[in-house]
Amino acid sequence: xxxxxxxxxxxxxxxxxxxxxxxxxxxxxxxxxxxxxxxxxxxxxxxxxxxxxxxxxxxxxxxxxxxxxxxxxxxxxxxxxxxxxxxxxxxxxxxxxxxxxxxxxxxxxxxxxxxxxxxxxxxxxxxxxxxxxxxxxxxxxxxxxxxxxxxxxxxxxxxxxxxxxxxxxxxxxxxxxxxxxxxxxxxxxxxxxxxxxxxxxxxxxxxxxxxxxxxxxxxxxxxxxxxxxxxxxxxxxxxxxxxxxxxxxxxxxxxxxxxxxxxxxxxxxxxxxxxxxxxxxxxxxxxxxxxxxxxxxxxxxxxxxxxxxxxxxxxxxxxxxxxxxxxxxxxxxxxxxxxxxxxxxxxxxxxxxxxxxxxxxxxxxxxxxxxxxxxxxxxxxxxxxxx
Numbered sequence: 001x002x003x004x005x006x007x008x009x010x011x012x013x014x015x016x017x018x019x020x021x022x023x024x025x026x027x028x029x030x031x032x033x034x035x036x037x038x039x040x041x042x043x044x045x046x047x048x049x050x051x052x053x054x055x056x057x058x059x060x061x062x063x064x065x066x067x068x069x070x071x072x073x074x075x076x077x078x079x080x081x082x083x084x085x086x087x088x089x090x091x092x093x094x095x096x097x098x099x100x101x102x103x104x105x106x107x108x109x110x111x112x113x114x115x116x117x118x119x120x121x122x123x124x125x126x127x128x129x130x131x132x133x134x135x136x137x138x139x140x141x142x143x144x145x146x147x148x149x150x151x152x153x154x155x156x157x158x159x160x161x162x163x164x165x166x167x168x169x170x171x172x173x174x175x176x177x178x179x180x181x182x183x184x185x186x187x188x189x190x191x192x193x194x195x196x197x198x199x200x201x202x203x204x205x206x207x208x209x210x211x212x213x214x215x216x217x218x219x220x221x222x223x224x225x226x227x228x229x230x231x232x233x234x235x236x237x238x239x240x241x242x243x244x245x246x247x248x249x250x251x252x253x254x255x256x257x258x259x260x261x262x263x264x265x266x267x268x269x270x271x272x273x274x275x276x277x278x279x280x281x282x283x284x285x286x287x288x289x290x291x292x293x294x295x296x297x298x299x300x301x302x303x304x305x306x307x308x309x310x311x312x313x314x315x316x317x318x319x320x321x322x323x324x325x326x327x328x329x330x331x332x333x334x335x336x337x338x339x340x341x342x343x344x345x346x347x348x349x350x351x352x353x354x355x356x357x358x359x360x361x362x363x364x365x366x367x368x369x370x371x372x373x374x375x376x377x378x379x380x381x382x383x384x385x386x387x
Contacts, residue, residue, distance in 0.1 A: 011069055011184045012253035016067035019246040023055070027204045033243045054231050058239035062246045063214075068205070068251075070183045070196050071215035074223025075239040076230050077245070078280075081179065081199025082107050084213030086115075088175055089144070090229050090379040094120035097141040101128045101158060104148040105344035106175065114347075128158040129289075131166065138170045146197075148177040150282045150293070153305045153340040153364040154357055155180075157293045164192030173222075175215075179203070179331070181233075184253045186297040189218045197222055202331030205248040206255050208247065210241050226362075257371060259302030262375060263367040269376050270306050275383040280305040300368040303330060305340075306311060311361025313386045314339045320382035323374055328365035335375055338364050 009017075019031035034057040039049045049055050059077055067075035078084040085108060098112060102125040102360070126137045128147045145167045149158040160176060166175040175195040176188035182203045189198045198204060200212035217223040229234060236246070240264040267281045282300040283290030293300060308314060317337075318326035324335045328343055338344055341353060341360050348358065367375070 003053040003219050008202060009035050009222060009321045011187075014186060015063075015252040016250050018069075020059045021169065022061040022064075031058055033239050034058045035239050047193065048253070049235075050202055052239070053234050053236055056236075056239050056242070059237055059248075062237075062242040062249075065246060065249055066198075066200070066214050067216055068330070069355045070216040071187065071189055072196070072218060072223075074218045074227065075214055075244060075371065076226055077200070078213035078215070078224070078230070079241075080211050081197070081201060081213035082111060084197050084215045084237040085111060085146075085177075087226060087230050087235060088197060088231070088386055089116055089121065090233065091225055092116075092121050092143055092259055095141055096121050096143040097127050097139050098123040099128075099134060099137050099142060099172075100124070100146040101148040101151055101153045101177075102126055103156060103358065104146070105152045106340075106347035108146065108148070110175070110347040111306075113288050120220055128163060128291040129156055131159065131162055131247055132209065134163065134166060134343065138166075138172070142170055142172050144170055145174045146177065147174065147193075149186075150180050150303070151204050152180065152303075153272055153344065153362065154176055155280045155281075155282050155284075156182075156306060157289045160188055160191040160296050167194075168192075172188050178212055180303050181299070182252060184256055185299040187302060189216065194222060199331075200245055203256060204252060204331075205245045206252060206284060206332060207244075207248055208329060208332035208334060208336075210244045210248065212237050212245050214243055214276055238248065249365065256299070259367050260299050261264050262306055262369070262372040263302040264300065265305055265372050265377070266365070266367060266375060267359040270304075273380070273383055275386055277307045277309045281305075303364070304367065305364045308361040308386075309377055310386065314363060316386055317363065319387045322381075323378040324365070324368065325380075330364075332366070333369045335368035335370060336366045338366075340364050 022031045042045045063075045127133045147158050147351045164174045173194040176193045178196045178198045196216040200214045200215040270276045281304045283293040327336045
């Protein structure tokens with residue numbers, strides 16, 4: 001298919017034009033929804049599409065949009081972010097070893113320790129902010145490093161350029177979970193990473209109504225291998241969800257601008273509140289982390305976490321909020337708050353959670369597009385209501 005647009009366009013422009021120029025029959029500006037399983041073909045010669053598990057025009061359009069946004073050599077869409085990560089780990093072999101950010105999303109830990117360990121793929125959770133710690137974790141069997149930066153939920157920043165160089169020097173590849181930043185804020189492939197992995201459910205789709213995942217490959221041969229595996233395993237995204245994802249991506253840049261601006265003001269508010277002990281936000285209060293974030297990203301995103309002075313009051317806080325919704329997930333237009341210790345990161349052993357700082361009373365806030373004054377007023381009223 002013809003790809004509409006110029007490679008010199010800014011990410012904001014590429015996002016707005018997601019799915020444009022893909023309908024050569026009628027010139028539809030929005031990519032049509034090809035809600036079909038199979039495709040009629042003349043005689044014994046198959047056409048460009050034959051079966052929607054292998055390829056679908058709507059999914060193809062969404063994959064092209066994400067691939068152009070990240071500057072990759074091919075993107076694959078999956079039914080969820082965990083399916084995208086599963087597909088990537090499927091490229092490994094029995095006996096291979098994976099290094100992963102220690103305070104990454106709990107589902108990543110569960111996938112590696114509970115599922116792939118049974119097939120002989122081992123993993124080590126490492127502080128990927130420390131290059132010495134990462135270096136010492138490599139073994140001759142290490143084939144993949146999975147870095148999540150900023151991390152979930154503590155928003156810690158890992159050095160992507162250095163991690164890419166280190167992984168490649170050991171014959172391994174670097175995959176970056178770029179869900180929090182997206183390509184309008186952070187471009188892992190340009191920093192040397194081999195894969196950018198997304199829960200496209202979050203900021204890319206952006207409206208809390210689509211479950212999807214994506215992996216963007218830096219090299220054509222990586223894409224070919226991953227595409228072949230995905231066709232074999234069948235964990236692809238359906239056309240309706242692909243269309244919703246395309247529609248959401250059109251406003252990605254403006255949503256991120258608003259959400260990030262809101263988050264910056266909320267961080268300042270929370271950092272001065274008597275009921276809040278500590279605030280976590282990329283680079284906030286840490287000059288070294290701040291400089292690192294600025295060196296590899298064009299912004300700080302809209303995710304933040306904070307710790308209550310009285311950890312046991314987390315339920316009271318969530319119940320007292322009227323605007324901000326107590327719910328898992330993130331990246332949508334509505335602000336959401338969650339308690340990672342017994343929600344998003346409950347898969348981690350309790351002693352590991354404590355060691356990492358994922359403790360009772362740590363609240364993760366996904367900042368939406370609401371008016372920031374309303375969000376701050378909601379937080380202030382709920383916090384002040386705590387005994």
